[in-house]
Amino acid sequence: xxxxxxxxxxxxxxxxxxxxxxxxxxxxxxxxxxxxxxxxxxxxxxxxxxxxxxxxxxxxxxxxxxxxxxxxxxxxxxxxxxxxxxxxxxxxxxxxxxxxxxxxxxxxxxxxxxxxxxxxxxxxxxxxxxxxxxxxxxxxxxxxxxxxxxxxxxxxxxxxxxxxxxxxxxxxxxxxxxxxxxxxxxxxxxxxxxxxxxxxxxxxxxxxxxxxxxxxxxxxxxxxxxxxxxxxxxxxxxxxxxxxxxxxxxxxxxxxxxxxxxxxxxxxxxxxxxxxxx
Numbered sequence: 001x002x003x004x005x006x007x008x009x010x011x012x013x014x015x016x017x018x019x020x021x022x023x024x025x026x027x028x029x030x031x032x033x034x035x036x037x038x039x040x041x042x043x044x045x046x047x048x049x050x051x052x053x054x055x056x057x058x059x060x061x062x063x064x065x066x067x068x069x070x071x072x073x074x075x076x077x078x079x080x081x082x083x084x085x086x087x088x089x090x091x092x093x094x095x096x097x098x099x100x101x102x103x104x105x106x107x108x109x110x111x112x113x114x115x116x117x118x119x120x121x122x123x124x125x126x127x128x129x130x131x132x133x134x135x136x137x138x139x140x141x142x143x144x145x146x147x148x149x150x151x152x153x154x155x156x157x158x159x160x161x162x163x164x165x166x167x168x169x170x171x172x173x174x175x176x177x178x179x180x181x182x183x184x185x186x187x188x189x190x191x192x193x194x195x196x197x198x199x200x201x202x203x204x205x206x207x208x209x210x211x212x213x214x215x216x217x218x219x220x221x222x223x224x225x226x227x228x229x230x231x232x233x234x235x236x237x238x239x240x241x242x243x244x245x246x247x248x249x250x251x252x253x254x255x256x257x258x259x260x261x262x263x264x265x266x267x268x269x270x271x272x273x274x275x276x277x278x
Contacts, residue, residue, distance in 0.1 A: 001143050003035040003171070003201075004028035004242040007221040007234050009209035010039070012046035014054060018065055020238065028240045029073045034143070035245070037205040038066075038080030039221070040094070040152045040175040045211040048129035055083035055092040058105070063097065071103030076141055080175035080205060081111065081151045091131040096149050096175060098139050107139030109149035113157055120181035122214055126153075136160065138167040144247060145170050148200075152176040155204075161194045165260060170250045171201035176217075178206055183218025188230070196228040199254045201245045208236060226253040 006024045010017045021042050028036050043062045044054055056062050062082055070077040077099040084095040094111035110133025114126040137149045148164030148171070155174055164172055172194065178187050187206075195202040201224065208219030222233035223243040231243035254260060 001034045001141070001145055001245045002032045002242065003037065003203050003223060003245045004031070004033035004240045005037050005203050005205040005221040005223055006039065006240045007206055007208050007219055008039050008042055008238055009211070009217075010042055010045040010207060011211050012044060012050050012054070014044050014062065017043050017045075018062060022065070022069055024238060024240060025069055025075075025077070026073065028242060029075050031240075031242055033075060033240075033242060035076040035078070035141070035203075036240075037078040037173050037175060037203050039205045039207045040081045040177045041083065041207070042080040042175070044083050045177060045207060045215070047213050048125070050212070051083045052092055052129050055085035057085050057087065058095070058097070058108075060085075063105075066097070067099050067103040067105070070099040070101060074101050076100060078147070078149075078173045078175065078203075078205075084110070089131070092129060093133065094126070094130050094151055096151050096173070098147065098149065101142070107137055107147075107149060109133065109137040109151070110135070111151040111154065112136075112160065113153045115153040119179055120216075122179075136163055136167070138164055138169050140168075145245065148172040150174050152178060155190050155194065158194065158197065161198050165198035165200055169198075169200060170247060171203055171245055172198075174202060174204040176204060176206045177215070178218045180216040180218045183220065187218055187220055188222070191222065191224050192228040192230070195224040195226060197259070199226045199257065199260060200250060201225055203245070205240075208238070226250050
């Protein structure tokens with residue numbers, strides 16, 4: 001399956017963001033993409049207050065547009081993540097959607113780990129406006145590949161990626177708006193590590209450039225294979241990385257280095273269960 005990781009510079013201009021997403025998606029499909037991944041908050045990226053104001057329910061026009069593109073273009077579309085307004089709830093969700101070739105939503109993942117950090121002189125407090133999800137999601141595609149779904153900051157939590165791999169994922173999607181400050185040192189290292197330690201593909205679609213009020217995203221969207229090789233990357237500007245996601249490669253790597261099969265689950269304990277100290 002040919003996969004594309006689409007890179008955007010989204011802002012609070014929803015109409016412009018949607019137009020850009022459609023334009024880039026159409027280009028990726030013309031280049032042979034059968035699975036396309038949009039970045040985190042592709043339709044709306046700005047302050048928490050502004051995003052809360054403009055958030056939409058999943059039956060709103062933004063998700064409707066993504067569904068129509070998938071059906072028209074006959075492509076699997078991982079609609080990055082969107083600011084989801086949930087009726088009757090004050091906090092929005094940061095929600096990733098897998099849309100099939102018929103335009104149907106077949107999997108929904110709400111970001112588990114909230115980005116509450118202080119980096120580069122900017123305070124990020126996602127939990128002030130977003131409710132953390134609690135469900136881990138894998139989703140089979142028609143073409144025999146199973147996707148594990150994550151969003152951005154989830155990348156720093158290897159437990160989640162391991163559970164997705166054990167749940168059958170052969171590829172994990174990482175729609176992101178990774179900061180320029182952390183991305184410079186951590187982005188590629190973490191993506192390759194998650195691919196290597198779980199022997200699977202990682203498809204990481206990122207935001208790039210600046211967005212209000214004072215966000216700067218790293219870009220460098222890429223596709224990494226189970227050996228940890230970067231198959232394709234787009235450093236700056238809008239565009240996409242594109243590469244073959246071949247289940248045969250997955251099988252070969254897992255046969256060569258069977259780390260998943262060699263796990264010793266019976267020996268593992270979380271610290272609160274007690275650790276033998278020598």
